Amino acid sequence: MNVKMMLGLMAAAMISLSGASAEKASAAPGEILIAYYSWSGNTRFAAEQIQKFTGGTLFEIKPAKAYPKEYRACVDQARKECPSGFRPALAANVPDMAKYKVVFVGSPNWCSTIAPPVRSFLSAYDFSGKTVIPFVTHGSGGMANCETDLRKACPKASFGKGGAFPGSGIRNAGAALEQWVREVIAVQK
Numbered sequence: 331m332n333v334k335m336m337l338g339l340m341a342a343a344m345i346s347l348s349g350a351s352a353e354k355a356s357a358a359p360g361e362i363l364i365a366y367y368s369w370s371g372n373t374r375f376a377a378e379q380i381q382k383f384t385g386g387t388l389f390e391i392k393p394a395k396a397y398p399k400e401y402r403a404c405v406d407q408a409r410k411e412c413p414s415g416f417r418p419a420l421a422a423n424v425p426d427m428a429k430y431k432v433v434f435v436g437s438p439n440w441c442s443t444i445a446p447p448v449r450s451f452l453s454a455y456d457f458s459g460k461t462v463i464p465f466v467t468h469g470s471g472g473m474a475n476c477e478t479d480l481r482k483a484c485p486k487a488s489f490g491k492g493g494a495f496p497g498s499g500i501r502n503a504g505a506a507l508e509q510w511v512r513e514v515i516a517v518q519k
Contacts, residue, residue, distance in 0.1 A: 354490070354513070354516055355431075355461040355514060356515065357518060358517070359384060360429070361431040361432060362384050362431070362434070363387050363427075363430040363433045363434070365435055366389075366391060366435070367451070370438070373437060373465075376500055379507045380434055380465070391448060392420065393419065394418065394419040408446075413441065415449065419450070427455050432461045432515060436464075438497070439468035439471045439473070443474065449479075457486060457487035460488070463489070463490035463515070464480045464489070465510075467495050468497060472494045473494040476492070491514050493507070
């Protein structure tokens with residue numbers, strides 16, 4: 331078995347099972363939003379793959395003030411912000427959020443929860459009547475509390491089965507990402 335195939339299988343094995351009983355969402359491409367925050371590019375890659383498989387609209391969640399580019403400085407900042415529930419100001423808003431029925435929400439797993447910019451994004455909108463489908467990239471922590479914290483932030487939303495993908499193998503996880511997307515949403519043509 332080659333390394334690429336093994337990484338893809340490992341990524342598939344890391345898909346969250348916590349939402350296994352969730353119903354499969356259904357929406358047209360114009361009703362699907364893929365909102366994500368990515369510090370290293372791993373979550374961006376996953377979001378781009380989801381966009382490729384669904385035809386949905388990408389929206390990058392960007393804090394008004396970027397996180398430090400140096401890894402250790404970013405980790406130190408995250409360790410201060412995550413436990414406090416900090417919500418940084420965002421650089422942009424989603425135009426016409428009302429048109430989206432399904433919202434994939436992507437975050438790196440920081441300190442076993444969602445990154446603060448994602449928390450800001452979630453607090454900026456009403457998710458009533460929408461289906462939220464969480465996805466995370468991680469070093470080795472899997473979904474941890476990310477999905478639980480997303481559910482707390484969007485109590486009036488329905489939730490689809492979350493997916494957790496190892497950041498180190500994300501660029502070889504296209505098949506695992508596609509399999510997960512096909513499990514969580516039926517894209518109407």
